Amino acid sequence: MIGSNLRSIVMRFLLLTTLLLIQLFVHAQHPFMSRFTATIINEGIFLEWTLTAGNTCQGIAIERALVGEAFEEIGTIEGVCGSQEKDEDFFFVDTSPISGAENRYRLLLGASGYTEEISLEYFDVGDEGFLLVQDAQGVSLWTERNDLEDMTFTIFDAQGHEMEKDVITRGENRLNTDGLRQGLYIVGVMRAAEPIFVDQFVKF
16 A cells, blocks of 8 residues: 555646666777766766876867767866876866766867767756656666665556555666556655655556
């Protein structure tokens, strides 16, 4: 049986509607660099790279693009970058990545040219820290929250009947929808019978 609080929220949700750190490491091929990485954090996407000792450049431009689109500059690091004596690490936070899309990044190292591209698919989990995503592979519940102890997610049908229930882990939680009929379903995240997040998906 559904707790009264969650049942109330689920039914209100049905009445009102009739919906990554992942992390991707790519070794940069530019001869000045030993690494170039992108990581999802709460503030957006964290870019980090290393210029190897003996290599310098006059300024660094950070550029972003979506697949099939032209790159645009989203930030700069001014002045001489790098060191003749030691490796130097740099970072930049993209606070406005495009949610639900593959964000591509590259660096322009002054007159030394562009680095190789790296890319990362980004989902904004919002203030509640959860996001329900439906794609060609199925339905997933994403979260980057660390306080997941005792949290569970439950799938309900449109009448409020419990269909599936499981614990939540950080990152992607793939929902088992194989046994569900076509129709509207509600996903509720709970801790100690208290609802934390509610969203919906349609099984086709």
